[in-house]
Amino acid sequence: MSVKVNRSVSDQFCLYKMPRLINKVKGKGNGIKAVIVKTVDVAKALNRPPTYPTKYFGCVLGAQTQFDVKNDHYIVSGSHEAKKLQDMLDAFIKKFVLCPECENPETDLHVNPKKQTIGNSCKACGYQGMLDTHPKLCTFILKNPPENNDSGTGKKEKEKKNRKGKDKENGSVSSSETPPPPSPNEISPPPHAVEEEEDEEWGKGTTEEAQRHRMDEISDHAKVLTLSGDLERTVEERVNILFDFVKKKKEEDIIDSSDKEIIAEAERLDVKAMSPLVLIEVLFNEKIREQIKKYRRHFLRFCHNKKAQWHLLHGLECVVVMHQAQLLSMIPHILMEMYDADLLEEEVIISWSEKASKKHISKKLAKEIHVKAEPFIKWLKEAEE
Numbered sequence: 001m002s003v004k005v006n007r008s009v010s011d012q013f014c015l016y017k018m019p020r021l022i023n024k025v026k027g028k029g030n031g032i033k034a035v036i037v038k039t040v041d042v043a044k045a046l047n048r049p050p051t052y053p054t055k056y057f058g059c060v061l062g063a064q065t066q067f068d069v070k071n072d073h074y075i076v077s078g079s080h081e082a083k084k085l086q087d088m089l090d091a092f093i094k095k096f097v098l099c100p101e102c103e104n105p106e107t108d109l110h111v112n113p114k115k116q117t118i119g120n121s122c123k124a125c126g127y128q129g130m131l132d133t134h135p136k137l138c139t140f141i142l143k144n145p146p147e148n149n150d151s152g153t154g155k156k157e158k159e160k161k162n163r164k165g166k167d168k169e170n171g172s173v174s175s176s177e178t179p180p181p182p183s184p185n186e187i188s189p190p191p192h193a194v195e196e197e198e199d200e201e202w203g204k205g206t207t208e209e210a211q212r213h214r215m216d217e218i219s220d221h222a223k224v225l226t227l228s229g230d231l232e233r234t235v236e237e238r239v240n241i242l243f244d245f246v247k248k249k250k251e252e253d254i255i256d257s258s259d260k261e262i263i264a265e266a267e268r269l270d271v272k273a274m275s276p277l278v279l280i281e282v283l284f285n286e287k288i289r290e291q292i293k294k295y296r297r298h299f300l301r302f303c304h305n306k307k308a309q310w311h312l313l314h315g316l317e318c319v320v321v322m323h324q325a326q327l328l329s330m331i332p333h334i335l336m337e338m339y340d341a342d343l344l345e346e347e348v349i350i351s352w353s354e355k356a357s358k359k360h361i362s363k364k365l366a367k368e369i370h371v372k373a374e375p376f377i378k379w380l381k382e383a384e385e
Helices: 039-046 051-061 082-096 136-143 153-170 191-202 208-230 235-251 259-269 272-283 288-294 296-300 306-322 324-340 346-353 363-384
Strands: 002-004 017-019 022-026 033-037 065-068 073-077 107-112 117-122 128-130
Touching: 017 039, 022 082, 039 051, 051 065, 051 073, 051 082, 051 136, 107 136, 117 136, 136 259, 235 259, 235 272, 259 272, 259 296, 272 296, 272 306, 288 296, 288 324, 306 324, 306 346, 306 363, 324 346, 324 363, 346 363
Parallel strands: none
Antiparallel strands: 002 017, 022 033, 033 073, 065 073, 107 117, 117 128
């Protein structure tokens, strides 16, 4: 069954339609996931890569996404109703597909990773504009432009080669030969004339509103430069930025409601897997067992993959170092709390227990922690059998 691309349109004869979104929930526990059916067909109707709406779902839900392009499998971790995903798809279409002028979906994206810009053009009304690059999905789009993307130097090089080929076919002069002088109408104006025009354009609005508008544009541009600049930093520097961000939320006493902001910042800095290490350092102390329950939602947003769970265990080791007298004997209980809260999987815990690591703490203390964890590991293996 098909639905309108723009479901707010009441015209029953609307030609812009797409297949209805269907999802199949598979797995259980930490491994539960929603496999979105017909993602490729929906994406074709929207003229967007199928990874874009899938990633958008992940950004909104704070969930992991997986793309198996070869087998047309597009997956969002967690259990989600088809109606909820369809409503999210409407929001994606409004932001990244529909023309802001005529609200038709006949648009193309023009991504320029070098300038960190995303353009939007409409084939129906001729509209051309720029998308706001602040939404989290835009970071993904800038890293993964559409295959038919015609922005940037690639298009210029292609056009240059095509022109050269046509020149040779038509017997035109080569680049080494002197071109004919331009006609009087084609002569470019002197540089100062162009500068005067630009100055005139800038000076058109002298009202407070115009000046404020220009300052907002400069401020937005500066934000984009800051965002792109952070990604050029080392992993350690980006983790430290996230640490300061989380610490500030805690100091301002708004940490309880900041889980969505934290995951957004982690995604922006591209350090999502390492985030549990940061969270556990800022949020946990000798009262860790109570704090696991209190901040469970914050950790669940990250601990859907094994790499993040490994960082959570390493973070636990660091907390034990700081509160060794109170926590060393409680290791089995802490691991049980994390396991019951769905923050850790059996496979990860057992794998961690097989070898003590000195990456974050001393080898001696790492071995002590592993010895203390043995009763829980034994119970886990027996329960699994």
